[in-house]
Amino acid sequence: MLSGWSLLFFFAPTVVPPMPSLATLTSLVQPVAAAPIAPGIGQHNTPVAPVVADPPTAVGPVPVTLTPEQMRSAMQMAAGTISYLMTHVRVAGQPWPDALYIDADHLVTTPAGDVLVRIPAGTDLEYARSINGANYRLTITDPSTGAGVAFDTAIGYVTNR
Numbered sequence: 001m002l003s004g005w006s007l008l009f010f011f012a013p014t015v016v017p018p019m020p021s022l023a024t025l026t027s028l029v030q031p032v033a034a035a036p037i038a039p040g041i042g043q044h045n046t047p048v049a050p051v052v053a054d055p056p057t058a059v060g061p062v063p064v065t066l067t068p069e070q071m072r073s074a075m076q077m078a079a080g081t082i083s084y085l086m087t088h089v090r091v092a093g094q095p096w097p098d099a100l101y102i103d104a105d106h107l108v109t110t111p112a113g114d115v116l117v118r119i120p121a122g123t124d125l126e127y128a129r130s131i132n133g134a135n136y137r138l139t140i141t142d143p144s145t146g147a148g149v150a151f152d153t154a155i156g157y158v159t160n161r
Contacts, residue, residue, distance in 0.1 A: 066120070068145055072160065074120040075140045075149045079158045081117040082108060082138060083151045089114040095133020096153070100125065 066074065082100075089110060090096060097110045102125055108116045119125055119140055126139040134153075139161065141148035148161035 068147060071120060071123075071142050071145065072147050072149065075123060075142065075147070076158050076160075078108075078117050078119045078123075079138055079140050079149045079151045083153075083158070085114070085116045086110075086136075089116075096129050096136045098129055098133070100127040100138075 086096065089112070097112070099111055100116070101109045101111070102119065103109070106119050106121055106123075108119055108125060110116065120142075122142065122144065124141050124143060126141070127136065129136045137150060137152045139148055139150045141161065149158050150161050151158045
């Protein structure tokens with residue numbers, strides 16, 4: 001059926017309507033809340049008021065506590081990801097960015113607006129570029145434990161601090 005629709009849509013796009021997306025189809029289905037049946041209904045023809053449940057309360061994210069090993073691993077992955085992605089967003093022959101920015105959600109971005117990675121919550125990022133822009137050093141530290149990792153383009157890999 002999908003193949004037939006695809007062919008018809010390709011050859012007659014003004015006649016055949018576009019295929020609905022899954023989001024469109026699921027928005028048409030409304031969940032139906034069933035009222036609980038109270039004991040005694042129908043036994044004495046006594047009317048029973050419907051039971052109304054309290055509205056659900058919003059639940060925020062559950063804070064996650066990482067072990068020191070997990071935190072170091074998360075920092076290593078973040079530093080490695082930043083260094084990898086920076087090589088792809090940088091134009092060959094151009095200097096490295098002069099700064100990196102961190103927003104409230106711990107997302108690291110370049111001055112050009114390229115989103116690189118989310119660093120672990122509670123960690124700090126330090127970034128320093130050489131004067132000529134040919135190298136940079138990136139350090140991610142966990143102030144609560146003092147653990148940290150670093151990436152230096154002169155070395156080319158992530159090291160523990």
